[in-house]
Amino acid sequence: MTVNVKLAPGDIVRSRRGKDEGELAIVIALVEERIALVADGDKRRFDRPKRKNVLHLERIGIRSEEVASSIRDTGRVTNAKLRYAIGQIDRLMESDKREQDAATSLSLETHAEEKGE
Secondary structure (H helix, E strand, O other): OOOOOOOOOOEEEEEOOOOOOOOEEEEEEEOOOOEEEEEOOOOOOOOOOEEEEHHHEEEEEEEOHHHHHHHHHHOOOOHHHHHHHHHHHHHHHHHHHHHHHHHHHHHHHHHHHHHOO
16 A cells, blocks of 8 residues: 655644644654654653554645755754744644634624625
8 A cells, every 4th residue: 555645854744643642743854654753842752752553644735845954964954943844833723713713703793784684
């Protein structure tokens, strides 16, 4: 069975299975075609990354170039850089969610006004 998921060091992913389901992490390395090492700098540190089946990871379409270049240049990355990259994505996703909630609220208010409520 071939795996269609193409991951590279520095890719930010969301865990789809396991006790860390829903958590963001960064791909540190690919061990085999089907196994990726991921870390978040907090629960999973760089020196003890989690082995995850790539089918259990969801790419969110964002790559941390700072983490990728650090891994490429030195073979290591600091846990602080991992936490910072994931924190930036969390803040970005949270602000997008707030904007969507505001837009939904506005459209519901407009709809209620049109109905005369």
